[in-house]
Amino acid sequence: MRDFLPADVRKREYVIGVIKSVYERYGFEPLETPAVENIETLDGKYGEEGNQLIFKILKRGEHEKTGEADLALRYDLTVPLARVVAQYQNELPKFFKRYQIQPVWRADRPARGRFREFYQCDVDVLGSKSMVVEAELISAASDALIALGFNDFTIRLNHRQVLTGILDQAGVPGDKHNDALISLDKMDKAGPEGVARELSDRGIVDESAVKLMRFFEGLAGAEHAVDLLDLKEAGDGRTAYNADVIGRLVEFIGSHEVGATGVDNLRQILAFSKASAVTQRIKLDPTLARGLAYYTGAIIEINVADLAGSLGGGGRYDNLVGMFLGKDVPACGFSLGLERIIVVMSEREMFPKELISSPADVMVTIWNEDSIADSIALATELRSSGLRVDVYPEADKMGKQFKYASSRGIPFVLILGDDERSAGKISIKNMKTGHQLELPFQEPEDAEPTDQDAAKWKRHRENLFRWLKNPTTVGEADDSIKPGA
Amino acid sequence: MRDFLPADVRKREYVIGVIKSVYERYGFEPLETPAVENIETLDGKYGEEGNQLIFKILKRGEHEKTGEADLALRYDLTVPLARVVAQYQNELPKFFKRYQIQPVWRADRPARGRFREFYQCDVDVLGSKSMVVEAELISAASDALIALGFNDFTIRLNHRQVLTGILDQAGVPGDKHNDALISLDKMDKAGPEGVARELSDRGIVDESAVKLMRFFEGLAGAEHAVDLLDLKEAGDGRTAYNADVIGRLVEFIGSHEVGATGVDNLRQILAFSKASAVTQRIKLDPTLARGLAYYTGAIIEINVADLAGSLGGGGRYDNLVGMFLGKDVPACGFSLGLERIIVVMSEREMFPKELISSPADVMVTIWNEDSIADSIALATELRSSGLRVDVYPEADKMGKQFKYASSRGIPFVLILGDDERSAGKISIKNMKTGHQLELPFQEPEDAEPTDQDAAKWKRHRENLFRWLKNPTTVGEADDSIKPGA
Numbered sequence: 001m002r003d004f005l006p007a008d009v010r011k012r013e014y015v016i017g018v019i020k021s022v023y024e025r026y027g028f029e030p031l032e033t034p035a036v037e038n039i040e041t042l043d044g045k046y047g048e049e050g051n052q053l054i055f056k057i058l059k060r061g062e063h064e065k066t067g068e069a070d071l072a073l074r075y076d077l078t079v080p081l082a083r084v085v086a087q088y089q090n091e092l093p094k095f096f097k098r099y100q101i102q103p104v105w106r107a108d109r110p111a112r113g114r115f116r117e118f119y120q121c122d123v124d125v126l127g128s129k130s131m132v133v134e135a136e137l138i139s140a141a142s143d144a145l146i147a148l149g150f151n152d153f154t155i156r157l158n159h160r161q162v163l164t165g166i167l168d169q170a171g172v173p174g175d176k177h178n179d180a181l182i183s184l185d186k187m188d189k190a191g192p193e194g195v196a197r198e199l200s201d202r203g204i205v206d207e208s209a210v211k212l213m214r215f216f217e218g219l220a221g222a223e224h225a226v227d228l229l230d231l232k233e234a235g236d237g238r239t240a241y242n243a244d245v246i247g248r249l250v251e252f253i254g255s256h257e258v259g260a261t262g263v264d265n266l267r268q269i270l271a272f273s274k275a276s277a278v279t280q281r282i283k284l285d286p287t288l289a290r291g292l293a294y295y296t297g298a299i300i301e302i303n304v305a306d307l308a309g310s311l312g313g314g315g316r317y318d319n320l321v322g323m324f325l326g327k328d329v330p331a332c333g334f335s336l337g338l339e340r341i342i343v344v345m346s347e348r349e350m351f352p353k354e355l356i357s358s359p360a361d362v363m364v365t366i367w368n369e370d371s372i373a374d375s376i377a378l379a380t381e382l383r384s385s386g387l388r389v390d391v392y393p394e395a396d397k398m399g400k401q402f403k404y405a406s407s408r409g410i411p412f413v414l415i416l417g418d419d420e421r422s423a424g425k426i427s428i429k430n431m432k433t434g435h436q437l438e439l440p441f442q443e444p445e446d447a448e449p450t451d452q453d454a455a456k457w458k459r460h461r462e463n464l465f466r467w468l469k470n471p472t473t474v475g476e477a478d479d480s481i482k483p484g485a
Numbered sequence: 486m487r488d489f490l491p492a493d494v495r496k497r498e499y500v501i502g503v504i505k506s507v508y509e510r511y512g513f514e515p516l517e518t519p520a521v522e523n524i525e526t527l528d529g530k531y532g533e534e535g536n537q538l539i540f541k542i543l544k545r546g547e548h549e550k551t552g553e554a555d556l557a558l559r560y561d562l563t564v565p566l567a568r569v570v571a572q573y574q575n576e577l578p579k580f581f582k583r584y585q586i587q588p589v590w591r592a593d594r595p596a597r598g599r600f601r602e603f604y605q606c607d608v609d610v611l612g613s614k615s616m617v618v619e620a621e622l623i624s625a626a627s628d629a630l631i632a633l634g635f636n637d638f639t640i641r642l643n644h645r646q647v648l649t650g651i652l653d654q655a656g657v658p659g660d661k662h663n664d665a666l667i668s669l670d671k672m673d674k675a676g677p678e679g680v681a682r683e684l685s686d687r688g689i690v691d692e693s694a695v696k697l698m699r700f701f702e703g704l705a706g707a708e709h710a711v712d713l714l715d716l717k718e719a720g721d722g723r724t725a726y727n728a729d730v731i732g733r734l735v736e737f738i739g740s741h742e743v744g745a746t747g748v749d750n751l752r753q754i755l756a757f758s759k760a761s762a763v764t765q766r767i768k769l770d771p772t773l774a775r776g777l778a779y780y781t782g783a784i785i786e787i788n789v790a791d792l793a794g795s796l797g798g799g800g801r802y803d804n805l806v807g808m809f810l811g812k813d814v815p816a817c818g819f820s821l822g823l824e825r826i827i828v829v830m831s832e833r834e835m836f837p838k839e840l841i842s843s844p845a846d847v848m849v850t851i852w853n854e855d856s857i858a859d860s861i862a863l864a865t866e867l868r869s870s871g872l873r874v875d876v877y878p879e880a881d882k883m884g885k886q887f888k889y890a891s892s893r894g895i896p897f898v899l900i901l902g903d904d905e906r907s908a909g910k911i912s913i914k915n916m917k918t919g920h921q922l923e924l925p926f927q928e929p930e931d932a933e934p935t936d937q938d939a940a941k942w943k944r945h946r947e948n949l950f951r952w953l954k955n956p957t958t959v960g961e962a963d964d965s966i967k968p969g970a
Contacts, residue, residue: 025874390511391617
């Protein structure tokens with residue numbers, strides 16, 4: 001598990017902010033659930049392997065002795081959502097569109113880009129079986145990635161019912177479907193022949209394996225043809241490829257009812273996605289299986305070439321809420337992987353430059369012990385005008401205070417020394433150029449103040465504050481820091 | 486532990502956003518630490534009672550059998566900060582000013598306003614012993630509360646060394662100081678006599694108890710005098726009262742060196758706070774003790790009349806980092822209690838009205854199965870122009886779609902029906918007034934499009950989008966929803 005120092009937090013908050021604003025544009029609302037759930041809520045939802053990765057919390061009271069656990073750390077955001085939908089069904093709208101951006105915990109062996117505490121950014125729609133939901137989710141996730149600066153991702157789309165249709169029609173018996181899916185999922189790495197071998201190893205009869213291999217070889221050929229197209233044509237090529245895949249699926253699945261419904265769903269998702277211009281990023285991929293047991297319909301994964309895993313994934317899970325509520329509520333969701341997005345954005349240097357900024361717009365120095373209150377009063381005034389202001393906390397050598405401001409990347413430093421005070425001025429130092437300038441600022445110490453003077457000083461101060469808020473008029477090469485007063 | 490439905494999340498995000506922006510204005514930077522720490526990190530930092538409230542996580546692997554715990558949930562944000570400062574000392578600036586807004590977990594018995602998972606909003610400055618730090622922290626916390634709309638809070642200020650001085654001078658032996666502090670802390674509820682009785686019960690000799698009681702009775706008298714002043718005079722009264730308390734402390738503590746240093750610190754904090762105009766909210770309170778063992782200097786608590794506990798508290802803890810680093814790093818911090826702030830703000834109805842808004846600016850209806858893609862295309866266009874747009878997910882009866890939009894508080898609904906389509910129009914319905922209007926929107930279905938027409942339709946659409954973004958020109962009582970086209 002990791003600490004995030006300020007520069008890291010700012011990166012994370014930037015990404016989360018962008019994703020949130022896109023999801024809000026799609027009418028999703030925020031939900032937050034506690035980090036800790038009852039163990040029974042999580043038990044049996046993630047399969048054998050997932051179950052072992054759940055962090056369990058010792059029961060209170062006699063816990064030290066019995067070792068009994070009654071609570072567990074949140075493992076994903078989908079199961080807590082299903083619990084919430086069951087628990088608050090009367091308070092939630094007919095269609096519940098929520099986003100949730102919170103950490104989850106898995107007792108995984110840590111590895112590059114894999115952490116025991118990591119954030120998921122989920123969007124889900126509950127209450128509708130319409131493929132409008134799938135299309136909207138795909139479009140929202142795609143928009144979020146585009147808003148972050150990604151433009152080379154592929155949205156892989158498949159359907160659990162289509163997979164059922166394919167496997168049934170290839171003659172794979174129902175109890176071998178899971179084995180077959182695990183093998184098919186490796187198509188990327190192992191190729192059709194490797195997968196055929198594994199299918200055979202898993203006890204799937206050769207005739208079925210051959211049928212499957214012929215089908216997937218055909219797809220691979222069609223895909224290769226698209227890969228040969230140049231970028232300009234890739235969009236059209238993708239559309240043609242998807243139409244080709246639909247055709248092959250119809251042919252292979254034939255009259256298999258469940259499978260045909262799945263193909264119909266895919267056709268609708270493609271049609272609806274065309275309207276949101278996301279269709280050219282979608283690639284039908286009948287080898288996509290996705291691990292989680294609870295998917296019942298469309299399954300989706302978003303990939304970029306330079307990342308082994310996916311940037312995000314999701315799908316339809318019409319039966320999960322039923323495990324809590326006793327009656328099914330249709331549901332479909334998508335989860336973006338914050339950590340992976342940040343890894344790729346960092347490697348590609350996609351973060352905006354102005355993001356990693358200094359902790360303050362200006363630092364107020366402290367001239368000596370006696371003038372501390374004056375420095376704090378100055379900082380208060382600067383802050384009231386909206387500036388981010390650091391105060392050096394001690395009456396230290398001026399050189400040390402400058403050095404500190406420099407090391408923190410604070411662009412300007414203000415000095416109210418004895419000379420400045422008696423002359424009614426303030427010194428401002430540009431920490432990049434080293435140039436320093438005295439500006440009129442307040443009543444000189446021995447002056448007889450008049451009302452007219454007061455207005456003048458007010459104007460001078462306001463000019464200085466305004467300029468500090470937007471000092472871009474002075475470039476790095478400029479030999480003066482003079483504000484445009 | 487609680488779920489936060491959308492309206493709750495928006496409240497919480499509003500409060501957190503305000504606090505963050507104030508802390509940023511003071512030059513604080515964000516830090517985040519993991520929810521889970523090693524047990525040894527937390528062990529022995531919170532006293533006997535605190536230790537029992539730590540949630541412990543079962544060790545992986547053989548954990549189910551042994552019941553051994555190696556990890557624990559974060560109990561506060563201060564100890565993780567001390568660990569971070571020790572761990573990253575070479576990466577952090579000389580003065581580390583960080584804010585941290587994250588949940589903590591305590592296995593407390595749940596009660597009104599007390600939860601097992603709750604957020605703390607901490608600011609801390611590490612690296613300086615200067616009282617500028619205390620003054621800046623008090624001012625920042627005060628500004629945060631003011632920015633949230635609080636104007637009636639009191640900042641109670643005391644000093645651990647002053648307490649040591651008072652107890653030593655009253656003749657309380659060192660090993661009875663903790664007992665005495667626990668009793669003194671009850672002054673508010675039990676009054677001087679009750680406290681005297683408890684002191685006696687705790688084995689503190691009568692002579693000491695009487696000395697303490699005389700001192701605190703004197704203070705209570707002075708305080709009562711301030712309470713009699715009206716609000717206009719309260720600020721000046723507070724200043725006079727604080728000066729009076731300082732005088733009484735000087736007299737009572739006399740030449741006690743540690744105590745006198747504490748009084749000096751308090752004097753400085755008051756002087757520095759004057760410069761940030763926060764001084765009139767500060768009330769010196771020599772009965773304030775605060776529970777945590779690690780405080781070494783100033784201690785602070787912020788209260789409002791209508792809340793039993795405090796809105797926040799903090800103080801100086803110069804020795805805590807030393808427990809991790811082996812050498813001491815001076816430190817001082819303040820923690821605002823998010824949950825309590827929200828409780829009081831809700832009860833007082835302090836949240837801005839525009840906060841609990843609808844999930845979308847406009848909802849796009851679906852006319853029939855065949856026009857779904859058109860509705861999605863329309864939503865895409867609206868979203869591109871920056872609007873928050875919900876799409877009703879199914880081709881349903883129009884009345885049901887309207888009803889849904891109403892129930893969600895969505896102010897406008899757009900309809901692209903067959904009539905609209907053939908006439909090149911769009912219907913917009915104001916869900917508050919029920920009024921509906923047709924507007925020119927696109928090429929009528931049977932028209933011959935020209936370039937000039939295209940520009941015209943574009944203008945019509947832009948007008949509609951612009952108006953939807955800022956429809957305030959139409960009031961509730963207005964009998965038309967006509968955008969200013």
